[in-house]
Structures are given as structure tokens and as C-alpha cells.
Amino acid sequence: xxxxxxxxxxxxxxxxxxxxxxxxxxxxxxxxxxxxxxxxxxxxxxxxxxxxxxxxxxxxxxxxxxxxxxxxxxxxxxxxxxxxxxxxxxxxxxxxxxxxxxxxxxxxxxxxxxxxxxxxxxxxxxxxxxxxxxxxxxxxxxxxxxxxxxxxxxxxxxxxxxxxxxxxxxxxxxxxxxxxxxxxxxxxxxxxxxxxxxxxxxxxxxxxxxxxxxxxxxxxxxxxxxxxxxxxxxxxxxxxxxxxxxxxxxxxxxxxxxxxxxxxxx
Numbered sequence: 001x002x003x004x005x006x007x008x009x010x011x012x013x014x015x016x017x018x019x020x021x022x023x024x025x026x027x028x029x030x031x032x033x034x035x036x037x038x039x040x041x042x043x044x045x046x047x048x049x050x051x052x053x054x055x056x057x058x059x060x061x062x063x064x065x066x067x068x069x070x071x072x073x074x075x076x077x078x079x080x081x082x083x084x085x086x087x088x089x090x091x092x093x094x095x096x097x098x099x100x101x102x103x104x105x106x107x108x109x110x111x112x113x114x115x116x117x118x119x120x121x122x123x124x125x126x127x128x129x130x131x132x133x134x135x136x137x138x139x140x141x142x143x144x145x146x147x148x149x150x151x152x153x154x155x156x157x158x159x160x161x162x163x164x165x166x167x168x169x170x171x172x173x174x175x176x177x178x179x180x181x182x183x184x185x186x187x188x189x190x191x192x193x194x195x196x197x198x199x200x201x202x203x204x205x206x207x208x209x210x211x212x213x214x215x216x217x218x219x220x221x222x223x224x225x226x227x228x229x230x231x232x233x234x235x236x237x238x239x240x241x242x243x244x245x246x247x248x249x250x251x252x253x254x255x256x257x258x259x260x261x262x263x264x265x266x
Contacts, residue, residue, distance in 0.1 A: 001104075001105070001223055001224065001225045002033050002103055002104030002105040002106050002223070002224045002225070003030065003031055003032045003033055003221065003222065003223050003224075004032060004033060004034050004035075004036055004103065004106060004108075004144075004221075004222045004224070005027055005030060005032045005034070005035045005036070005062070005219060005220070005221055005222075006035075006036045006038065006181050006202060006204050006219065006220040006221075006222060007023070007027075007035065007036070007037055007038075007204055007207040007219045007220075008037065008038040008039060008040065008069075008148075008182070008183025008184070008204035008205070008206070008207055009039070009040040009069070009183045009184070009186060009204070009205070009206045009207055009208075009209050010037070010040065010041050010042075010053060010056070010207045010208040010209065011040055011041075011042065011043045011071065011206070011208065011209035011210075011211065012041060012042050012043065012049045012050075012052040012053045012056070012208070013042055013043035013044055013046060013048070013049035013052070014043040014209055014210055014211060015043075015052075015208040015209060015210060016208055016209070016210050016217065018241050019208050019217060019236055019241055020056060020208065021241070022236060022241040022242040022243060023056075023207065023208065023219070023236075023243065024056070024059045024060065025242070026219070026234065026242070026243045027060050027061075027062065028059075028060065028061045028062075030221060032062045032221070033062060033063075033103045033104050033106075034062050034063045034064070034065060034101065034103045034108070035060055035062050035063070035064045035065070036064075036065050036066075036108060036144070036146050036181055037057075037064060037065070037066040037067070038067060038069070038146050038147065038148050038181055038182050038183040038184075038204060039066075039067050039068055039069025039070070039071075039072065039114075039147075039148030039183055039184070040069030040070070040071040040072060040148065040183060040184070040209075041053040041066070041068075041069070041071075041072055041089075041093060042071055042072055043071055043209075044071065044074075044075055044076065045071065045072050045073055045074045045075065045088055045089070046076075047088065047092075050088055050089070050091070050092035050093065051092065053092065053093065054092045054093065057093070063101070063103070065099050065101055065108055065110055065146065066093055066094055066099070066110070067097065067098065067099075067110040067111065067112055067113075067146050067147065067148055068086060068089050068093075068097060068112055068114050068148065069114065069148040069183065069184065070114050070115075070118075070119065070120055070122060070148065070149075070184070072086075072088075072089050072093075072114070073085040073086065073089070073114060073116050074088065075119065081116055082116065082117075085114070085116035086112075086114075096110075097110075097112040098110045098111055098112050098128065098131070100135060102141065104224075105141055105142055105224050105225060105226070106141055106142050106143075106144055106224050107135075107136075107139050107141040107142070107143045107144070108143075108144045108146060109131075109132050109135055109136075109143070109144070109145050109146070110145075110146045110147075111124065111128045111132065111145055111146065111147045112128070113128075113147045113148050113149040113162055114148065115162075115163070120159060120160075121149075121159070121160050121162055121163065122147075122148060122149035122162035122163070122184075123162055123163040123164055124147070124149075124151070124162055124163070124164040124165055124167075124168035125164065126164070126167075128168075129164075129167075129168050129171050129172065132145055132172060132175070132177065133171060133172070133175035133176075136175050136176045136177060137175075139176065142178050142179070142224050142227075142229070143176060143177050143178045143179070144177075144178065144179045144180075144181055145172060145177050145179070145180045145181070146180075146181045146182070147180065147181070147182045148182060148183055148184050149162040149165075149182060149184050150162075150165075150180075150182045150184060150185060150201065150203060151165045151168060151169045151172075151180055151182070151193065151199075151201070152165065152169065152193050152194060152195065152201060153185075154189075157185060159184075159185065166195070169193060169195060169196050169199065170195075170196065172196075172199060173193075173196040173198050173199050177199055178198075178199065178200060178229075178253070179199070179200045179201075179202055179222075179229065180193075180199055180200070180201055180202070181202045181203075181204070181220075182201070182202075182203050182204075183203065183204050183205075185203065185205075186205055186206045186209070186211065186212075186213055186215060187203065187205050187215055188203060188204065188205040188215070188218050188220075188233050188247075189201060189202075189203035190202050190203070190220070190231040190233070190249045191249070191260075192251075192257070192258045197257045197258060198256045198257050198258065199258075200229065200251060200258045202220060202222065202231055204218060204219060204220050205217070205218045206218065207219060212238075216235035216236060216237055216238075216246070217235065217236045217243075218233055218234060218235045218236070218243075218246070219233075219234050219243060220232070220233055220234075221234060227252055227253040227254075228250065228251065228252045228253070228261070229250070229251050229253075229258075230248065230249070230250040230251075231248070231249050231250075231251075232245050232247070232248045233245070233246050233247045233248070234246060244266075245266055246265070246266050247263070247264065247265050247266070248262075248263070248264045249262070249263045249264075250262045250263075
């Protein structure tokens with residue numbers, strides 16, 4: 001079995017400091033093979049916020065894979081945003097904006113969906129689709145694609161879907177992507193994509209941000225074995241500094257589709 005922890009939208013600079021130690025304790029005590037961070041490590045991409053994010057990541061014992069989010073490019077420095085949008089991210093977090101690793105039964109590929117010309121709306125570039133599909137050729141492990149922006153929105157989402165999402169979803173489905181992990185919307189979700197049931201959408205809400213918008217801070221624990229995936233959402237309520245299991249969903253891959261096995265709510 002391979003265990004991965006998925007966190008997103010930490011928003012250092014607009015975070016809940018009392019949760020940081022609890023999140024570090026949880027991750028280091030979970031027996032995870034890796035931590036996947038799907039963007040928005042900072043609130044305004046300031047140097048001090050990136051330093052705080054770096055200090056947090058340095059405390060984590062498992063290997064970490066990160067992709068940037070739209071908040072990780074400078075908003076207040078237009079020149080840097082246009083000419084060197086990821087310079088600070090590369091300095092403090094990682095040089096590679098689209099990392100790829102293998103963790104036990106999982107093959108994980110990061111995709112940078114940030115569009116520095118737009119503040120919120122992202123873009124799934126054709127070259128990123130080609131890179132992912134090339135990496136998946138002959139892949140027998142369960143494949144996970146990590147992005148910041150979702151490939152699909154529910155009807156009640158007010159934000160615009162990122163450019164290229166529909167085409168990317170179709171092509172990723174055809175070339176064998178199993179799961180897409182994302183954040184951005186500050187709400188949790190784990191279910192097959194409506195347009196491509198062969199791709200399982202796993203969406204993390206808000207890891208540390210104080211902008212909860214009525215939701216709890218959360219994280220995902222993914223347990224992967226052969227053709228089965230169990231996703232457990234852990235939450236930290238406003239009056240508690242620790243993360244506890246709240247919802248668990250299990251799926252099995254059958255004939256190219258993800259079939260729900262069980263769902264539990266605590």
C-alpha cells in the first residue's frame with residue numbers, strides 16, 4: 001500500500017498560525033510516503049510569506065512534491081509578475097514547476113496551471129497535456145496528476161473554469177490518467193469527474209488559510225493499492241489545533257471507471 005497526503009491552499013500570510021504545528025505533527029506521524037501540495041503556498045507571494053512556507057516544508061519528514069498556485073505569483077509587482085512570475089517560488093520552494101516522482105504504487109506528475117496574465121483563472125497548456133501523456137505511456141502504477149486549478153467545476157462554483165480544462169480532461173482520460181488532485185476552490189471533493197468517470201477528482205480545501213468561507217481547514221490522506229483508492233478527509237475545526245478524520249470514500253477501478261465502494265462520515 002502507498003500512502004500520500006494531499007494539502008492545498010496554505011496561504012502563508014493569511015494562515016492560522018495555531019494550526020501549523022498540528023499539521024506538521026499529523027503529516028510526520030501519518031506514515032506517508034510523500035506529501036503533495038497543490039499550490040497557493042502564499043497569500044501574496046511576498047518574500048516573508050515564502051520564507052514561512054519554506055520553514056513549514058522543511059519540518060516535513062516525507063518527500064514533498066509541490067506545484068504553484070495563482071497566489072504564488074506577485075500581485076503587487078507588475079513587472080516581476082509579467083517578466084519573472086515564478087522567480088520567488090523557484091527561490092524558496094522548488095526550481096521545477098512541474099515535478100514528477102514515483103512513490104511505491106503511484107506515479108505522480110505535477111502540472112503548472114498558473115496564468116500570470118490572469119489573477120485567478122488558470123490554464124492547462126497543450127504542452128503540459130503532451131508531457132503528461134508521454135510520461136504515462138506504458139505506466140502500470142496508479143497515475144496521479146497534481147494541479148492547482150480543477151479540471152471541472154460544480155454548477156454552484158462562481159469562479160471561471162480554467163482555459164483548456166475540457167480538452168485536457170478528455171486527453172488525460174484517453175492517455176490513462178487515474179486521479180487529478182487539485183485545490184483553488186477552498187472546498188473538499190472526492191468523486192469521479194462528471195465528464196470522464198475514468199478520472200477521479202480529489203480536491204483539497206484549505207490547509208492553513210484563515211479564509212475558511214464556512215468550511216473547515218482540511219487535508220486528504222490517500223491510500224493506494226492495486227486498483228483501489230481510499231481518500232480520507234481530515235479536518236481541523238476552529239476550536240481545535242489538530243486534524244481528525246471527517247469523511248472517507250473508497251473507489252475501485254473497474255473496466256476503466258471508478259466505482260464507489262463505500263462512504264463514511266464522522
